[in-house]
Amino acid sequence: MSVLIATYENNIAYLTLNRPEKFNSFNKEMAIALQQELDKCMNDDDVRAIYLTGSGKAFCAGQDLAEAVDPDGPELQSIVHDHYNPIIERLRRIEKPVIAAVNGVAAGAGANIALACDIVVAKESASFIQAFSKIGLIPDSGGTFFLPRLIGFQKASALMMLGDKVSAAEASQMGMIYKYFSDDAFEAESKKIAETLAKLPTKALGYTKVALNQSLHNNLTQQLQIEEDYQTLSGKTADFNEGIAAFLEKRPAVFKGK
Template identity: 45%
Template sequence: MPYQAIRYEVSEGMAVITLNRPEVMNALNTQMRVELLEALKRAADEARVIVLTGAGRAFCSGQDLGDGAAVAGLGLERVLREEYEPVLKAIYSCPVPVISAVNGAAAGAGANLALAADVVIAAQSAVFLQAFTRIGLMPDAGGTYWLPRQAGFARAMGMALFAEPVSAEKAVSWGMIWEAVPDVDFEHHWRARAAHLAKGPTAAYGAVKAALRESYSATLSEQLDREAELQGQLGVTRDFREGVQAFLEKRAPKFEGR
């Protein structure tokens, strides 16, 4: 489909999805959410790693408050259930790694869209802001799920109640995100990170995602069973055989992925 609110590119196993409404700091409207969902599904078939990033000076400023139909009273619940939820679940269940390359401010639903990814890499100038209470709302778009898990309960509560920005470097120290990178190196760095994953063992990455995400609701016995099951599946892949052979031959492996 032709895209208007996002950009989509695939090269050497890497799909880059760019939120592309820089005039409104990439605020999310219905069109962007529809295009983003389609692009995520497409990239899951076409690529071995997906990167989400933003055009211009922001990653995403959250819900477009000028999108009247979406913010009018009872419309909020419908939009969250029908438009946000499928996008967030597509990221969560994606069979390949998803990186959020947070180039600037990530606010409201935009912050939680970023945090839904498997790995978050931010420019040092980026900030994360749970802005919801500033307009009489509570965090949504998965914020109440991700924040306590990634930042801890006390920090999640403070972010949600006070609606104060959290710097990229503080987000790293809190465990919210993977790393913060100097702005001058940012794009080169996240592209190198994504390229590394694009050349890796795709099935193993998918198993890592599944096992870690499922661990929140599993007992130790259940998790040990799941590890054994997934490891058994990986043990018969060509990439495992190649990894072992490369190790024995003291060379870099050449994974096929998928």
């Protein structure tokens, strides 16, 4: 059984973490498989949106602790450096929208991988847990970077130290995620977002992502320059010409991602 299921349809890469018996907790095999699939998506011009979810009842329960304590397994430093950090770097570097469709519990690294994506939606019954303090560790996988920026320093500090379980409704209310859907509507509604993204001007979405990444450390003057530079690049795309033509002709635009 493959630990990662990848299917490609209508310009969308559907990536499903697939260790349901372990609540899709990461081992080395699944981490490397996800890195490789994200590389494939990055280099495939036909892929215009990426949809990341989990199989079974969970999105991802974080690290498979059996591997972490195995004397023959990778050391903790290697797990962070070789498994998780490259995943987070890829999620942010890939100039295409990535939607995390959180279908169940997202704990530890699983929660923070979701939060590193561009748009996070969740099933109403899903939950998010910064579980690290429960086992004497600190949040990794970009958690200390993204969570304070999403919900504020004080709230992030409390969730990380106390390890509270956050419901999908609470996560949406505090700005941790974009929105949540009822369990019955979740799959259709989350895939509808991916389908919408795949039909938008991919270059502009990618440049938007670059600008957002830069905003995390730029001052205003630097960010205005980034906007100027990438607006200029956007204006040279075929999709910009199509968008203008469609507006003037009062018709829906048909973007090609070029």
